Structures are given as C-alpha cells and as structure tokens.
Amino acid sequence: MASNLIFQCPDSMTDAITHYCPGCTHGIIHRLVAETLDELGLRERTVGVAPVGCSVLAYNYFNCDFLEAAHGRAPAFATGLKRARPDLIVFTYQGDGDLASIGTAEIIHAANRGEKFTTIFVNNAIYGMTGGQMAPTTLPGQVTTTSPFGRDVQTCGYPIRVRELLSALRTPAYIARVAVHTPRHVIEAKKAVRKAFQYQVQGRCFSLVEVLSTCPTNWGMTPIESTQWVQDNMVPYFPLGELKVPEEE
Amino acid sequence: MRAGAIHYFAYPITPQTEVAEYLARRMPEVGGVFLQAESEVAASNMIFGAASAGVRVFTTSSSPGISLMSEAMSYIAAAELPAVFVNIVRNGPGLGGILPSQGDYFQATRGGGHGDYRLLVLAPSSVQETVEHVMLAFDLADKYRNPVMVLGDGLIGQMMEPVDFSSVPTPHPPDKSSWATTGCKSRKPYLIKTLFLDPQQSEEHNRKLAAKYDEMRKHEVRFEKYNIDNDCKVVIVAFGTAARVCKTAVDELKRNGLRVGLFRPISLFPFPYEPLHEISETGTVHALLVVEMNTGQMIDDVRLAVADRKPIAFYGRQGGMVPSPEEVLGEIHQLI
Numbered sequence: 001m002a003s004n005l006i007f008q009c010p011d012s013m014t015d016a017i018t019h020y021c022p023g024c025t026h027g028i029i030h031r032l033v034a035e036t037l038d039e040l041g042l043r044e045r046t047v048g049v050a051p052v053g054c055s056v057l058a059y060n061y062f063n064c065d066f067l068e069a070a071h072g073r074a075p076a077f078a079t080g081l082k083r084a085r086p087d088l089i090v091f092t093y094q095g096d097g098d099l100a101s102i103g104t105a106e107i108i109h110a111a112n113r114g115e116k117f118t119t120i121f122v123n124n125a126i127y128g129m130t131g132g133q134m135a136p137t138t139l140p141g142q143v144t145t146t147s148p149f150g151r152d153v154q155t156c157g158y159p160i161r162v163r164e165l166l167s168a169l170r171t172p173a174y175i176a177r178v179a180v181h182t183p184r185h186v187i188e189a190k191k192a193v194r195k196a197f198q199y200q201v202q203g204r205c206f207s208l209v210e211v212l213s214t215c216p217t218n219w220g221m222t223p224i225e226s227t228q229w230v231q232d233n234m235v236p237y238f239p240l241g242e243l244k245v246p247e248e249e
Numbered sequence: 250m251r252a253g254a255i256h257y258f259a260y261p262i263t264p265q266t267e268v269a270e271y272l273a274r275r276m277p278e279v280g281g282v283f284l285q286a287e288s289e290v291a292a293s294n295m296i297f298g299a300a301s302a303g304v305r306v307f308t309t310s311s312s313p314g315i316s317l318m319s320e321a322m323s324y325i326a327a328a329e330l331p332a333v334f335v336n337i338v339r340n341g342p343g344l345g346g347i348l349p350s351q352g353d354y355f356q357a358t359r360g361g362g363h364g365d366y367r368l369l370v371l372a373p374s375s376v377q378e379t380v381e382h383v384m385l386a387f388d389l390a391d392k393y394r395n396p397v398m399v400l401g402d403g404l405i406g407q408m409m410e411p412v413d414f415s416s417v418p419t420p421h422p423p424d425k426s427s428w429a430t431t432g433c434k435s436r437k438p439y440l441i442k443t444l445f446l447d448p449q450q451s452e453e454h455n456r457k458l459a460a461k462y463d464e465m466r467k468h469e470v471r472f473e474k475y476n477i478d479n480d481c482k483v484v485i486v487a488f489g490t491a492a493r494v495c496k497t498a499v500d501e502l503k504r505n506g507l508r509v510g511l512f513r514p515i516s517l518f519p520f521p522y523e524p525l526h527e528i529s530e531t532g533t534v535h536a537l538l539v540v541e542m543n544t545g546q547m548i549d550d551v552r553l554a555v556a557d558r559k560p561i562a563f564y565g566r567q568g569g570m571v572p573s574p575e576e577v578l579g580e581i582h583q584l585i
Contacts, residue, residue: 045432049298050442059440065430067301068442070324073294076286080298081430083282084256084306088432106294109287 010034012043014063023216023223026054028180029122030061032193033091037064040197046089047081049074051103053095054128072103075110078117089200090117097127100136100160107166114171114205118196121162124213125234132218136160139233144218159237163210167243174199174207175244179235181214181227192242204246212238252387252420254305254333255281258295260288260314263347264403265337268309289314293321293334300330301441303429305387305422307333311403312341312353316361322396323362326458327443331390333383334368335399337406340569348569349403349490354546357400358518365455367462369397369469370517372488376410384417389469391423393461400517402542404490404571465519472521476503477510480533483584485511486525486551487540491572495540498577508533509581514547525554536584538562540577542570 009015012034020026037043046064050056052071059066069077074092082090099107099121107119126144127133134147137159141150151159163177174196178189189211196207212234214226221229257276259269269285276283282299286292292308299306310318315336325332336357340350353361357370369389373379379401386397430439445451473492476499477484487495492513502509512528514521529537537559539548545563555561564580566572 044434047301047430047432056444059442063433063438065433065439066442067298067430067440068444069297070294070320073290073297073321076291076294077298077301079284079286079291080256080258080295080300080306081302082298083284083295084299084302084304085431088302105287106291109291113284 010038012037012063014061016060018061019057020054021217023214023226024054025180025213026122028186029120029211029213030058032186032190033093033120034062035190036194036197039194040201042089042197042201045087046091049078049081049090049092051092051094051098053098055093055095055122056129058093072098072101073106074098075103075106075115075119079110079113079115082115082117086116089197091120091197092117093120094122095128096121096123096125096135096137100162108169111166111172111206111208112169114173116200116203116205118200119206119208120193121208121210122213123162123210123238124215125159126215126218128215128218137162139237161238163238163243166208172206172208172244173204173246174242176242177210177212177238177240179212179230179240181212181230188240199246210238250275250279250281251414251417252305252384253422254307254387255279256299256304256306257282257308258284258286258292258299258306259308259310260286260292262289262311262314264339265309265311265335265406268335289317290320293318296332297321297325297328297330300325300332301328301430303425303431305331307335307387309335309337311337311339312350313344315353315356319356319361322368323360323364323366324443325396326366326368327364328441329394330441331387331394332396333386333390333399334396335383335401338400338402340567346569347403349542349571350567350569351402351489351491351542351546352567353400354517354541354543357398358520358550366458367395367465367518369393369395369465370400371397371471372400372515372517373405374489374493374513376405376408377412379405380412380414381417384420387420387422393465395461400489402490403569469516470519470521470524471515472524473513473515474528475499475511475513477512477528478508479531481508481510481531482533483509483536483538483581484528484534485509485538485540485577485581486514486547487511488514488517488547491540491542494572494574495577497574498581501574501578502581507581507585517547520550520554522550522554525551526556529555529559534559536560536562538564538580538584540572541565542572543567
C-alpha cells in the first residue's frame, strides 16, 4: 500500500539537534519560519540575522544563508543588508533582551523607516542565555535573578508591550502578537508569520510578529506548567492579535 | 564613489557632515544608497550588514561618533569583512570640541573596540592624498577583508584644495561570491559569524587574524621621507596635518642651511618601525622631534622604532590648537 508523506523536516531547516532546553518553544517558532520559507519558495534568496541570546545559534538550524549580529543591532544589520540587496528576503530573529532592551533604538527606527524586512520577536519575559535575569518584558512581581523580590513596577516600570509600542508608528506594515503554547495557538501563529513574509515579498514595509514563548529552565517550571503560565499570566498582559495591517493603497 | 562604493550609512557630526550632505543628493543619482541612521551605533552595524552582502560600503564620522562605531568595527574585523571608516578627528576627550586634533591615534591604531584586532590605518596630509587614500582604502579592505580607517582631522576635513582625479586608478573590486551572503541558490548556505564558544576554535580564529595583520606589516607599510639625507642632524616625525606644518618648518631650516628632515608615517598601522629605525641609526642624526596635535601618542611608536638609542623630544598642541611652523622652528633650535 502506498504511503502518503504528511509530515517532514522543512527544507529550510537542517538536521541538527537543537541546544534548546526541554519545553522551550524556540524550536516551534524556528519551524514556523522554516515552513513559511518552504511554502513561499524563499529559502534560496533568504538571509536570516541571528541575535545575541539563546537563539544566537539559530544559524545552525536554518538551512539558508545566515548572519550573526551584535547584541540588539540585528535591525540595523538587516537594514544594511536589505538596502544593499533589495532582492533578498531578510529576517531578524530576536529575543526580548536583544530587541526590547539593548536594541530598542534600532528596532524603533528600522520599523519607522519602513525597512522591508521581517522581525520575529520572541518574548519569554526573561533573559535566557545569561541565566534568568529581568527583561523589559518581565511581568510585575515576576521573580528573576536580578529581581529576586519580584519585578517592582515602582522602580522598574511596567513591562514594555512591543507590539503596542511599534504600532504607534505609522510606517510599519504589519504588527501582530501570537503565542505557541497550544496547538490552536501554533496554527494562528503560523498564519501571522506567513503574512509577515508575504508582505515582505510584496515589497510592503516592515513587518513584525511578536511570539509569546516559554522558558521552563529560568522560570523554574516544568514544560507543562510553563504553557499554563503563558496562558494565565502572559496572555492577559500581552493580548494576542494583529494590531497593524497594511493601510489601503 | 569613483572607487565603486555607492553604499553609505552615517550620522551627522561636525566637522565632516558635509560628506553626508553631499552624498544625500549624489547617491540617488547613481542608484546608490544614502541612509541617515539613528546613531553611529546603528550606522556602523548597517555597514556590517551591507558588507556581508559583498558591496563596497563606507561611513564618515568624527571622534565621538567613532567611539560608538567601535563596537561594529570589532565585529567587522572578527567577521573578516571589508569596510571603510573615515575619521575626521576633532578635539576630545568627551564632547571636546569641533576643531582639528590627532587625539584618536591610540584609538585608531590600538583599536577602540574590544578584542584582539587591528584596523589598517591611513593618514593623509592633504585633500589630494585623502582622495588617493580613500581609493586605496577600499582596495586594501577587499584585499585583507578587514576594516580600513582613513584618519584625517578637522583641518583636512574642512579645507578646500584643488584635486587631480586623473592620478586615481580605476577600481577593480574582487569577486566576493565565495563568502557574500546573497541567498544560497545553487550552493550551500553561507554563515558569517563571530561567536566561537570553543576556546580552541577561538584561538585558531585569533591566530588567523594575527597572521593577516603580519601580512599587512610586510606589505602595507607606507611613509614619506622629506629632506632626509645622509647628513641630517635632526629628524622630525609627524603625520597628517602636523606633518604638513613641519614641512614648512623644514623648508625654512633648509634655506638657513640647517640639516633637518621630516619622516612622515602614512600607514599608522602598520607603523613604519624599520624605516624609521634605519634613519635614526644614521650617524649624523643626534635627536628626533615628534610633533603631534595631542599630548603624545605616536611618540610611543617612535620610541619602539628608535629603541632608546637617540633622544626623542616632543612638541604637541591640544584642544584644537594647530602648531605653527614658527613653534616647530623654536623646538628645533633648542635641539641644534
């Protein structure tokens, strides 16, 4: 009996085993990007830009040209690359420390200039690679190694909602927030990632998808507890959905 | 642009903003890219990105801006990419001022950024030479896949002089298809990175870079000897604008029958240690005078070249003050 192939590793991913911790959702997010590149036939003209953080090694897992930027500078790096070669499909893959802290200036100005690349912004409310420090997206009261008594909004302010912040700008084409902690959310996330890349292919300006992600290791939870924590704590503060879609021309 | 460099990313800063203003109009006419970045940090990382795509790319800035660009310079050197940085030095430290200075010699030759890397540094002393050095800088950057800095100062940046472009050769940028990240169609994916977590690999990478810097030391030493002959008594050592002032002083001394020459390092890295050493060993030379627009930076390299075998005097002006030929003459008369 002939068998039908219904699931396989996307061409845009390598066979490498990732270094990500059990229960971390970077792997899912990588896969959504890779599937999108496959489906839109973009792999051979795509250049990815890795951040500094846990996903600095993303270049080991994507089967396309890849570069590694300095901490927070991926949007500037991608600007130079895309301006030099407008025919390429360029995406940055950045975490919350990288994009929302050290690279705040770069992301705001790249978005505001309408640079024609796509940013996948992975928000897990903590610094992963350096071992669980407070991020600009750490939730009020959340305990991290540098907020040992919980994030105090009197001294640290409230977490930055990047989707909302960037949507205040007129120029960007597409800004959405998604999550990947349940299969239903993964399906929704895929749609947003696909749209973001489609808009880039169409030559529309800047697109960003914020993805709520997990960090069981630094949150001190099991993978299953982590997915529940996303639902109970992150989603209420970081509402899901598209906040900016292309203006009618 | 005559070097085939039509990608420029920059941030305005005195005393060189005229370059950005000119290119903002000119780049679109040739189908190039002019982009005013949100900061020098961003501009230099745009350079990093564009260099990865294999295009000839450059920026111009001045001292405080170069401090911010040092982050990307370290990465670009580590990633082995070609790029050209022009520093029209102003007086510092801190915000300092907007007048000419040579206070960034250490920063340029010792690296303002982190890690064990070198910039190839060229120091012009006229507008004509600046044109030639910028052309050369792109060729050297491509040849070594390393950032090259043209180190001017506020005087050279603001001066108007006639320039002859006919002496400038037509550039031939090399083929970069063996490493430029332009999409992996019909080849394996390329990766440009600077992270080496394995200490052995990291050491290997450091040694590879060091070997490249040794090649520069062998092949890229540049200098000018002015009025240096076998019976020279004092040798002035100066670069850039300071050297130009010293030339006037040397001419004046020659008219008065005094045998004083000028040694002008043109490549600051690699520094012309050996040629300067040879000259300092000449029997008639009994002293050297280093003239700089700082409190004494290049003098460290002159000391390395001379190796304590002859006395070395120093004359410096700071804060945007430019030494006059008369001041240099006064120093020389104290030595003769």
